[in-house]
Amino acid sequence: MLNKTQKGSVRFEDVVKRFGEVTALKPLNLDIAPGTLVTLLGPSGCGKTTTLRLIAGLESATEGRILIGGHDVTHLSATYRKVSMVFQSYALFPHMTVIENVAYGLTVKRMPKAEAHARAEEGLEMVGLAGFGKRLPSELSGGQQQRVAVARAIVLEPEVLLLDEPLSNLDAKLRRHVREEIRQIQQRLGLTAVYVTHDQEEAMAVSDRIIVMKNAEIAQEGTPRDLYERPASAFIADFIGDANLLPCEVTEHSDGGTIIRLGEEIVTLPAATAPIGMASLVLRPHQVRISRTPEPGSFAAEVSYAAYLGNQIQYTLASELGEVFAVLPPHAEPFRTGDSVFVVVPAAKAGLVTA
Ligand code: ATP
Numbered sequence: 462m463l464n465k466t467q468k469g470s471v472r473f474e475d476v477v478k479r480f481g482e483v484t485a486l487k488p489l490n491l492d493i494a495p496g497t498l499v500t501l502l503g504p505s506g507c508g509k510t511t512t513l514r515l516i517a518g519l520e521s522a523t524e525g526r527i528l529i530g531g532h533d534v535t536h537l538s539a540t541y542r543k544v545s546m547v548f549q550s551y552a553l554f555p556h557m558t559v560i561e562n563v564a565y566g567l568t569v570k571r572m573p574k575a576e577a578h579a580r581a582e583e584g585l586e587m588v589g590l591a592g593f594g595k596r597l598p599s600e601l602s603g604g605q606q607q608r609v610a611v612a613r614a615i616v617l618e619p620e621v622l623l624l625d626e627p628l629s630n631l632d633a634k635l636r637r638h639v640r641e642e643i644r645q646i647q648q649r650l651g652l653t654a655v656y657v658t659h660d661q662e663e664a665m666a667v668s669d670r671i672i673v674m675k676n677a678e679i680a681q682e683g684t685p686r687d688l689y690e691r692p693a694s695a696f697i698a699d700f701i702g703d704a705n706l707l708p709c710e711v712t713e714h715s716d717g718g719t720i721i722r723l724g725e726e727i728v729t730l731p732a733a734t735a736p737i738g739m740a741s742l743v744l745r746p747h748q749v750r751i752s753r754t755p756e757p758g759s760f761a762a763e764v765s766y767a768a769y770l771g772n773q774i775q776y777t778l779a780s781e782l783g784e785v786f787a788v789l790p791p792h793a794e795p796f797r798t799g800d801s802v803f804v805v806v807p808a809a810k811a812g813l814v815t816a
Contacts, residue, residue, distance in 0.1 A: 469530030469620030476525035500664040503674035545614035549626040553598040560594030584612035604635040705744040735813040743812035749787035750805040759803040
């Protein structure tokens with residue numbers, strides 16, 4: 462039976478990674494709890510893959526300490542770390558059958574062939590590919606090949622499963638399907654998993670926690686909900702879900718909330734806070750309401766683009782505060798390009814960021 466108990470924490474203590482002149486990671490501190498799936502998310506070049514490779518032992522830290530399951534592995538080579546990695550390219554051996562691919566790591570570890578194959582069968586069953594063992598990888602779809610790669614990783618019963626953009630070679634529909642499977646397997650086995658992606662929706666869909674990286678350091682860390690509802694900066698607000706960022710000035714903190722000046726309007730935001738001074742109002746597209754007449758806390762705009770998408774209507778609105786993107790339900794009153802309207806700020810839900 463595949464073992465449920467082999468799960469490890471991951472800890473980085475002031476880990477720095479330099480490649481010559483390039484600092485790929487500034488002093489980085491991480492704590493990943495056992496049994497959780499944590500995603501490293503961020504734009505290209507921010508240091509996600511380097512972090513993953515440091516956990517795997519495929520890169521060595523320039524400074525700092527790395528602990529897996531409480532043990533210092535900073536100077537331990539990849540072979541001796543109890544981690545398995547799933548790559549975006551699947552990296553299956555083309556001349557070996559599926560079962561041989563899945564059993565490969567076990568036979569390298571000198572497990573008798575019959576036992577390794579029995580374990581590999583279990584792994585294939587786990588990823589929904591029971592009975593596919595005799596095929597060659599070329600006889601499988603991309604999604605199935607990636608599931609084989611996942612099976613190959615989990616039969617090794619790693620303390621930590623590492624996934625490097627595992628879905629990027631799959632088409633959009635398959636991607637959702639495979640990510641759900643990966644998440645279910647991780648939860649069923651109680652595995653600690655570290656997942657790298659630059660796709661924020663994918664990160665939100667699979668993660669217990671997300672670590673957003675920018676310029677070789679952590680920009681913010683939290684649950685998907687924390688990051689969406691309480692972004693700490695304009696970068697996070699924009700990166701996690703769409704956001705309109707409108708310039709405003711925080712003028713006062715009152716019992717009723719934070720008072721801002723937004724264009725000509727004075728608006729009280731009960732749930733948002735920021736220091737006195739210039740800030741940005743975070744307006745999520747689906748929270749925007751559009752009215753034909755002015756309302757308290759609204760500002761004038763003109764509809765510059767309207768698109769009916771079946772399940773929603775998208776509007777782009779031009780205003781003195783900047784462009785506002787709004788998503789309304791399809792039964793909402795249809796506005797047309799050129800209409801003069803008012804954008805109503807959802808004061809109870811809107812957030813504020815300062816940088
Ligand atoms: P992507 O999403 O594009 O894969 P990433 O966030 O995974 O990006 P990393 O691959 O970790 O980014 O790279 C971080 C920085 O380190 C980049 O500036 C990159 O050019 C640099 N870097 C990574 N590997 C090496 C290397 N072997 N030699 C020199 N520089 C490197």
